[in-house]
Structures are given as C-alpha cells and as structure tokens.
Ligand code: FES
C-alpha cells in the first residue's frame with residue numbers, strides 16, 4: 001500500500017513521517033515516531049490508554065487514522081512535564097496522591113485530566129468522575145486518581161491566582 | 165566522641181523505612197510516559213507475529229494453506245503445528261502438569277485457539293497474512309457445560325489422552341475428567357452431617373472471569389546467532405521459572421537464555437502462564453534470525469490467555485440449633501477448559517481451595533474437587549488470589565449466609581460465635597492448614613462499630629416496611645464478609661511449580677559511599693516493589709530508602725526466584741530481603757566493633773549506625789562502615805559489603821479482613837447504588853500504608869466488577885460472548901464505589917518483619933461482600949442464593965421471580 005506523508009505538531013515541534021492510509025494514529029505515534037507514552041489497551045476505543053490531545057480535545061488515538069492528524073496540534077504525556085524536566089502539576093499530583101500503580105493507564109489519564117481541567121477548571125468530584133470515565137484503570141480503583149485530579153485543580157487555580 | 169545533633173526520631177524518619185507512606189520512586193518515569201513496557205521495545209530488524217485463530221470451539225483441522233499468506237507483501241513466514249513438530253514444540257507443558265497445543269495439532273478445542281503464526285515486517289502486514297491463511301475445519305460437537313462433559317456419551321475432547329487412566333494428579337475416571345483431589349475426613353464429615361440439628365445446602369457458582377490487566381500479554385524474542393544467546397523480553401510474572409522451563413523444552417542451555425520482564429502493565433495472574441505466543445516468537449526468531457515481537461490484542465487476551473475461577477461448588481454445612489457450626493462439606497466441579505493450564509503448586513491441583521473453612525472453627529470438613537475439560541479457553545489462573553482462595557472465600561462466606569437464613573439468625577452474630585478465637589492460634593484447620601495468627605473478633609467488632617451496624621439494620625427494617633407499604637421501590641442490602649487468606653507460597657516442602665521450589669531471593673550490595681542496590685527474584689506489576697522493598701532494607705540496615713536502587717526481572721542479574729503472584733512477594737521475597745539485610749548488618753557490626761576498638765558484642769544497632777553499648781556518642785554510621793568495608797584492611801574480615809538470601813518460608817501467612825458494604829437496589833430496574841464500602845484489612849506489619857490503601861482500592865474495584873457484572877461467557881456453541889471491553893465489564897470512575905479503609909495489625913509470628921501480604925485480600929474479600937449485599941436485600945422475600953454476576957438484568961430477574969413486580 002502506498003504511503004502518504006503525514007505532518008503535525010507534536011508537543012510543540014513539527015514532526016513528519018510516512019503512513020499507510022489505514023495506519024492508526026496510535027501506531028504512527030508509537031512505532032513510526034517512537035513516542036511510546038500513549039499506550040494500547042484495547043484498540044477499540046474503550047480503555048483510553050491511547051488518549052492524546054488533538055486540537056484542544058481529548059481523542060483516543062486508536063480511533064483515528066494517522067492521516068487524519070495531518071496539520072493538527074497534538075499533545076501527549078511527554079509534553080506535560082515542565083520545561084526544566086521536573087514533573088508538571090498533574091504529574092506531581094498523581095505521584096503525591098498515589099494515583100497510579102502499574103502506570104499503564106497513566107499517560108492517558110494525565111493527558112485527559114490536563115484537558116478536563118482546561119474545560120472545567122474547578123470541577124466537583126462528580127465532574128471529575130464523569131469527565132475521566134473514558135479512561136479505564138485496572139489497578140487503582142480510581143479513588144486516588146480522582147483525588148489527584150481534584151488536587152491538581154486546586155494547585156493550578158492557586159498558581160493562576162498568584163499570577164494574576 | 166562525635167557531635168550528632170540529629171534526634172533519633174529524625175534519623176529514623178529520614179530513612180523512610182517501615183511504616184512510612186513513602187512516595188513511589190516508579191512514578192517519576194510513569195507519569196511522564198517514560199515507562200518501558202514490552203510493546204515499547206523496538207529492535208533493529210524486528211518482525212511482528214500474529215495468530216490465525218480458530219472460529220470454532222471444537223473442530224478438526226483438515227488443512228492449513230499458507231500459500232496465499234506467504235504471497236502477501238511483508239509476510240516472511242507462516243508457522244503451523246507441522247513446522248513445530250520436528251522441534252518437539254507443537255505441544256508444550258502447562259504449569260499444571262498437563263500439556264497444551266502451541267498450534268492446533270489436528271484439532272481445536274476452544275474458540276480463539278492458536279492455529280498458525282504469521283511473521284511479517286510489521287503488524288499490518290502480519291494482519292494481512294493472518295487474513296490470507298486458509299484453514300479448513302470440520303466441526304465437532306461442542307461441550308461447554310462441565311457437568312455434561314462428564315456424561316458417558318459426551319464427546320471426547322482430548323483425543324491425545326484417550327485411554328490414559330492416569331493423569332498428572334492421579335486417576336482419571338472419564339475421558340473428559342482431569343483429576344479428583346480431596347482434603348479432610350469424608351467419613352467423619354458425613355457422620356456429622358447425618359446427625360446434625362441443622363444442615364444447609366447450596367450450589368454456588370463462582371463464574372468464569374478474567375484478570376484483564378490493562379496491558380495485554382506479549383514478548384520480544386531475539387536469538388543472536390553470533391553469540392547463540394536467546395533473549396526474551398516479556399510480560400512474565402515469573403521470569404526465572406520461564407527461563408528454566410524454556411531451557412527444558414527447547415534444549416537451549418539455561419545460561420544462554422536471558423529472560424527480562426520490563427515494566428509490566430498489571431498482571432493479576434494473567435502473566436504467570438506460558439503461552440503459545442512466547443513459544444512461537446522464539447521459534448520465529450530462531451528461524452528468521454531476527455527479533456520477533458508478539459503482543460496480544462485485547463480480544464486475543466480475553467479469548468485465549470488465562471481465564472480465572474469457573475468453580476461449581478456444592479456445599480453442605482452442619483450446625484447446632486443455636487448456630488455453632490459442626491461440619492462442612494464441599495464438592496467442586498472445576499471447569500478447566502480445553503487444557504489444564506492452572507498455575508497452582510504441583511501438590512495442589514485445586515490450589516488452596518482447602519482454605520474453605522475460612523475464618524471459622526469448624527471441627528470436621530471434607531473437600532473434593534473434580535477437574536473437567538470443556539470446549540473453553542484454558543487457564544484457571546490465580547486471578548489476584550492465592551490459588552483458588554477467592555473461590556474458597558466466596559464459598560464459605562455464602563454458605564454462612566445460607567446457614568444464617570436457615571437458622572433465622574443475624575449473619576454477623578453467626579460469624580462471631582464461630583470465629584477462631586485469638587487464643588487458638590496457631591490454629592490447625594480441619595482441612596490441613598496451620599493458621600499463623602489472627603484476632604478475628606477484634607477486627608469484626610471494630611468493623612461493625614465503624615459502620616454503625618445496629619443502626620444500619622434498623623434503617624434497613626424501616627426501608628422494608630416502607631417498601632411493603634408502597635412508599636419506595638428501593639431496598640437496602642447489607643453485605644458482610646470476614647475472610648481469611650492464605651498467601652506467600654510457599655514452603656518448598658509442599659509448594660513447587662513444575663518441580664521448582666517456591667522460595668524467593670534477594671541480593672543486596674552496599675556501595676562504598678553507603679548507597680545500595682538490591683535485586684530480587686520477584687517482579688512488580690504495579691505493586692511498587694522498588695519503593696517498598698527499599699523501605700524494608702532501610703529499616704533493617706539504616707541506609708535511607710532513597711539511596712537504594714531496586715532491580716527485578718532480569719534473569720542475568722537477579723537472583724533466582726519464583727516471581728510475583730499469589731501475594732507472595734512480601735511474605736517470601738520480603739522476608740528474603742530482611743534476611744539478606746540482616747546478614748549485612750551482622751558484618752557491619754563486626755566492622756563497627758573493629759573501628760570502635762571494642763568487642764563485637766559491645767556495639768549495638770541504632771537506627772542508622774552501630775554505637776558502643778552505654779556510650780551512644782561513640783558510633784560509626786552505616787555510611788562510614790560501608791566505606792571501611794571496602795577501603796580499610798580489617799583483619800579476619802574480607803572486603804566488601806554484600807549479601808544474598810534465599811528464603812524458604814516455614815509456613816504461609818494468613819492475612820484476614822472484615823468488609824461491610826451497604827447497597828441500595830432498585831427493584832424495578834435491577835440497578836444498584838453502593839452507598840458505602842468499608843474494608844478493614846489485617847496484613848500484619850504494614851510496610852507502606854499508602855500503597856496498602858491503593859491495593860485495597862484496586863482489589864475491591866476488581867471485586868466489584870466480578871460480583872456486579874463481569875464475566876467470560878460462552879453460548880452453547882462455544883462462541884465467546886464477552887471478548888471486547890464493550891461486553892466484558894470493567895468499571896469506570898463513574899460507577900466505581902468509594903472505599904473507606906481501616907486496619908488492625910496482627911503480625912505474622914514467623915515472618916522476619918511480621919508482614920503478611922495484602923495485594924489480593926481486597927479481591928478475595930470484596931466479591932462475597934458485594935454478593936452478600938445483593939442477597940441480603942432480598943432475604944426478607946425468601947431469596948437464599950442466586951448466581952453471580954449480579955448485573956442489572958439478573959438482579960431484576962431475582963426481583964421478578966420473587967414476585968416483587970406485582
Ligand atoms: S487503545 Fe485506544 S481506547 Fe483502548
């Protein structure tokens with residue numbers, strides 16, 4: 001099958017590669033570009049392990065073709081650390097509140113939480129539980145993930161206030 | 165004399181040792197997407213393997229035509245059983261002493277069985293190749309019911325065993341029978357049941373389910389033709405066992421095999437077994453001379469690797485009129501699928517099902533288990549449980565409720581009057597175990613008080629009255645459970661897998677500047693070993709946990725051990741860690757004494773140093789001792805500071821817990837709402853409370869799924885009905901309940917630090933707790949027992965059958 005050039009912005013940098021039209025975005029990210037933060041837990045849009053951010057929305061990258069990403073702006077978990085390499089707020093809060101165990105769902109969880117907190121900067125527990133429900137975790141029972149997301153919201157809001 | 169202003173409490177806190185909710189060291193990588201899971205591995209020239217799988221549950225394989233597949237661009241090879249046969253690898257041994265087809269050899273026994281292995285340049289080409297392989301099947305009659313499988317005229321499933329009356333675990337009495345295993349005293353139990361004032365009887369099914377870690381199983385096999393060394397990275401919960409087994413079946417010398425478990429995305433028992441994908445990848449790498457990766461899809465995972473449970477348990481329990489249990493009998497029909505691929509210790513083909521007397525002082529008991537072949541996937545693994553303990557706990561905790569109904573008693577009180585008392589430990593159970601320690605009454609009372617049990621019962625009674633008066637359509641169910649686990653397999657004298665003794669190991673090296681590296685025979689799959697085992701060492705030898713690197717999973721570097729499952733890491737490898745650390749401490753004591761110019765016996769360990777007895781200002785810190793160990797000539801002591809310990813535990817450990825769930829059930833929709841879930845766990849000494857709590861949340865959520873909707877289901881044709889996450893229920897954050905955790909501490913008397921293990925307790929304890937809550941809601945209307953999972957439809961059906969829909 002002929003390959004098609006695909007170009008997009010990934011975590012702020014332009015990337016390019018060749019992809020068969022049928023290639024899924026998750027495979028393009030992981031196998032062609034070597035971006036292995038997003039994981040594969042099902043390839044059927046159920047688990048959210050492959051969640052990335054595309055043009056300001058959380059998407060399951062197993063449910064998009066790589067060619068559909070052309071020209072878009074994509075953020076993965078690799079793009080969420082601070083510029084100096086320290087953990088970003090959400091990453092830090094997941095660690096602080098034990099929001100991960102095996103870590104397999106974590107990149108998707110954190111990327112989703114990052115978008116959720118932009119959509120809903122001050123969420124209730126219920127909003128977090130609803131807003132994160134597209135991401136499955138088999139290890140944590142979610143309680144500490146929810147805690148981590150709520151704590152992230154508080155941290156981010158405090159930082160915003162301090163900056164204003 | 166030294167000036168040391170640091171208070172002992174601060175020195176101790178600085179170590180982040182036992183009891184500290186130390187933040188996990190693993191998380192720095194994982195939160196940034198810098199984990200290294202098997203599918204992240206990319207080697208030069210790596211190929212991709214994928215299976216052609218059977219669409220039928222039982223069929224003869226008439227022919228496999230590879231030609232079209234080999235013509236697909238990118239496809240390099242297609243392996244079938246015929247190709248593996250000359251190597252003797254078309255079948256492989258299972259961990260249960262049975263054998264399993266690697267690729268279909270003449271017939272298939274379950275839907276999804278591996279028929280051919282396609283090797284191609286990438287996953288898309290491999291999928292094209294799979295689609296192009298033409299297989300001709302001839303359908304055979306299917307058996308999915310384990311009772312029907314034992315009928316005289318049932319189809320013969322395992323033709324390879326035809327005429328064999330002796331199996332791996334004794335006599336076979338039917339062509340689909342695998343083994344019969346028994347424990348306890350049949351005659352005495354029968355006698356008690358015959359004379360008992362009250363006997364309750366019930367058939368209890370613990371349905372088939374699946375561990376379903378978020379990461380599926382997979383591997384990368386790489387045979388280096390130049391060095392002759394085979395390296396396999398894979399999702400292995402027991403890497404050393406895999407190396408030994410791989411060596412035995414392939415003939416490759418064990419030193420030429422390196423097995424590496426990289427980061428593992430959850431295991432829960434799914435990753436203990438040996439799967440055809442591993443064998444085929446290794447063969448394909450040898451054949452092609454290139455690395456070969458095989459990673460299951462989710463559908464492959466749910467259909468073919470490692471189901472769990474599927475036990476039909478027929479129970480009879482005897483008691484006096486006032487509720488004192490006098491005897492218990494259990495017969496199990498165990499559905500093992502097409503091959504017996506359980507991962508139980510050899511002497512225990514039904515695992516530790518004989519812990520089924522639970523937390524109760526039952527004078528006589530008898531257990532009999534019949535293993536049966538059916539046209540379903542093989543497995544029967546210990547899914548977040550120590551070898552069938554979940555089944556045992558579910559059985560006894562349901563039987564207690566059934567008995568309570570028969571006696572007209574409160575189930576909490578019935579438990580209380582039958583608990584093994586604290587003064588009875590060590591307790592010899594009727595089915596052969598020696599419980600190490602426990603204080604069940606203390607835990608039970610604490611739990612009942614914490615939830616306000618009496619008030620809850622009053623509220624429930626009021627609700628019932630309102631329901632009967634037509635004021636509400638919602639009932640309240642109060643689910644109770646007191647479970648006793650048996651973990652930490654185990655003593656080599658009675659626990660081995662395929663002849664490999666189930667000890668475990670730890671090697672510690674202290675570096676000259678006082679930091680350290682420790683390596684273990686276990687492998688974390690999310691339990692946070694790198695964090696907690698360092699804590700054990702920190703407390704034992706006084707080096708801060710932050711200065712200790714922990715490594716597991718590489719058989720070239722880690723000491724031999726049997727891996728992580730059955731909650732054995734803390735009981736066995738954790739003990740080895742403490743013992744290795746104590747060897748180091750003993751040597752450090754001699755070095756310190758030399759440096760302080762006193763006799764060995766005149767120094768004592770004090771948090772992070774050795775000090776002269778009675779003169780605490782004269783001391784040497786572990787850092788100083790480490791430096792001296794390497795750089796100072798000390799008469800009679802060889803340089804260096806390291807130790808290894810292989811620990812063979814004297815007994816299992818017996819964690820326990822008291823769980824209480826309050827559930828509201830809508831009688832008209834069958835829907836439920838978990839109002840509260842209280843989990844009290846006693847896992848002995850607590851190493852890291854934060855991690856324990858996380859384990860409880862996770863295990864209880866898995867239990868919630870199992871009890872309330874999750875199952876591996878087949879239709880009568882053997883079609884797998886739950887092979888995607890659309891049909892296989894995994895709760896999201898939305899439906900998952902909120903948990904309240906609590907604890908008591910009853911240390912294990914035989915474990916060096918008193919720890920018992922906790923990872924599996926919440927799965928063991930929560931399933932009966934949720935299930936009992938459902939039953940309890942309908943108890944006033946005459947419900948005695950109804951099989952799990954209690955999904956909306958089944959709960960609605962209970963209400964309907966009880967006439968609650970008018
Ligand atoms: S891998 Fe994309 S949702 Fe599961």
Ligand code: FES
Pocket residue numbers: 099100101102103104105106136137138139140378429430690
């Ligand atoms: S931490 Fe393992 S799946 Fe979420």
